[in-house]
Amino acid sequence: ILGGREARPHLRPHMASLQLDGEHICGGFLIAEQWVLSAAHCTEETDGKLFQVLLGAHSLTEPEPHKRLYRVRAQIPHPGSNVYNNEDDLLLLQLEEKAELNEHVQVLPFQREQRDVAAGTVCEVAGWGTVTHSGRRPDRLQQVERPVLSRDECNHRTRHDHSITPNMMCTDSRKRDTCKGDSGGPLVCNGVAEAVVTAGSRVCGNYKKPGIYTRIAPYAAWIDRVMGALSG
Numbered sequence: 001i002l003g004g005r006e007a008r009p010h011l012r013p014h015m016a017s018l019q020l021d022g023e024h025i026c027g028g029f030l031i032a033e034q035w036v037l038s039a040a041h042c043t044e045e046t047d048g049k050l051f052q053v054l055l056g057a058h059s060l061t062e063p064e065p066h067k068r069l070y071r072v073r074a075q076i077p078h079p080g081s082n083v084y085n086n087e088d089d090l091l092l093l094q095l096e097e098k099a100e101l102n103e104h105v106q107v108l109p110f111q112r113e114q115r116d117v118a119a120g121t122v123c124e125v126a127g128w129g130t131v132t133h134s135g136r137r138p139d140r141l142q143q144v145e146r147p148v149l150s151r152d153e154c155n156h157r158t159r160h161d162h163s164i165t166p167n168m169m170c171t172d173s174r175k176r177d178t179c180k181g182d183s184g185g186p187l188v189c190n191g192v193a194e195a196v197v198t199a200g201s202r203v204c205g206n207y208k209k210p211g212i213y214t215r216i217a218p219y220a221a222w223i224d225r226v227m228g229a230l231s232g
C-alpha cells in the first residue's frame with residue numbers, strides 16, 4: 001500500500017496473508033470458515049506450490065494471540081483467469097481445516113447484488129504490499145481509503161483504455177494506491193467486500209493508471225458452486 005498508514009490492529013479480522021516458505025506473497029480474505037478468496041495471478045510465480053494462509057495477524061513476524069498459519073487443501077483459480085489479461089482474476093483457497101473464529105479471525109461478507117458501487121464512494125483497501133516505489137515491505141498491515149472511479153473514467157484511452165470490463169472496478173490511484181503484494185486483498189465499501197485487488201498494469205501510485213479490482217458479485221454463483229462442491 002503506497003501512501004497509506006498502519007491499520008488499527010485487528011480491525012480487519014478477515015484479512016489473510018498468502019505465504020510461501022514464510023514470505024508474504026499476496027493478500028486474501030476469509031469468506032467462510034474454511035475458504036479464503038484471493039487473486040488467481042498470485043499463483044503465477046509459485047510454480048505449483050500451495051500457499052500457507054496466515055490468519056489473525058497484524059504483524060507478519062511478531063507473536064500475536066490468535067495468529068495462526070493454516071495449510072491449504074486446494075487452490076481453485078477461476079477457469080477464465082489467464083496470464084494475458086486481468087479477466088476473472090479470482091482464486092479460492094480451501095483451508096486444510098475450518099479456521100478457528102474469534103475476535104481476530106472473522107469472515108467478511110461479500111457483495112452479491114449486481115449493482116456497481118457509485119463513483120466517488122470512498123472505500124478502503126488493506127494489505128502487506130510494498131509501501132515505497134523501491135519495494136520496501138511492511139511488517140504490519142497497512143490501509144488506505146480510496147474513492148471509486150467510474151468505469152467510463154477508468155476506461156479513458158489515457159488510463160486503462162477500454163480494458164475495464166463490467167466485472168471490474170477502479171479506484172483513484174493518485175499517490176495513495178495498492179502495490180506489489182496487495183493483490184488478492186478486498187476492497188471494502190460500507191463494510192462489505194465489493195472487489196478483489198488485481199495487479200493490472202502493475203503500476204503503483206500513478207494517477208494515470210487507476211487501481212483495478214475484480215468485482216465479486218458477478219462471481220457469487222461460481223464461489224457458491226465451488227464451496228458447495230468441495231464442502232465436507
Ligand SMILES: NCc1cccc(Nc2n[nH]c3ncnc(Nc4cccc(O)c4)c23)c1
Pocket residue numbers: 132133134135173177178179180181182183197198199200201202203204205210211212
Ligand atoms: N496499483 C495497482 C497494483 C495492484 C497490485 C499490485 C501492483 N503491482 C505489482 N504487482 N506485481 C508486481 N511485480 C513487480 N512490480 C510491481 N509493481 C511495482 C513495483 C515497484 C515499483 C512500482 O512503481 C510498481 C508489481 C499494482
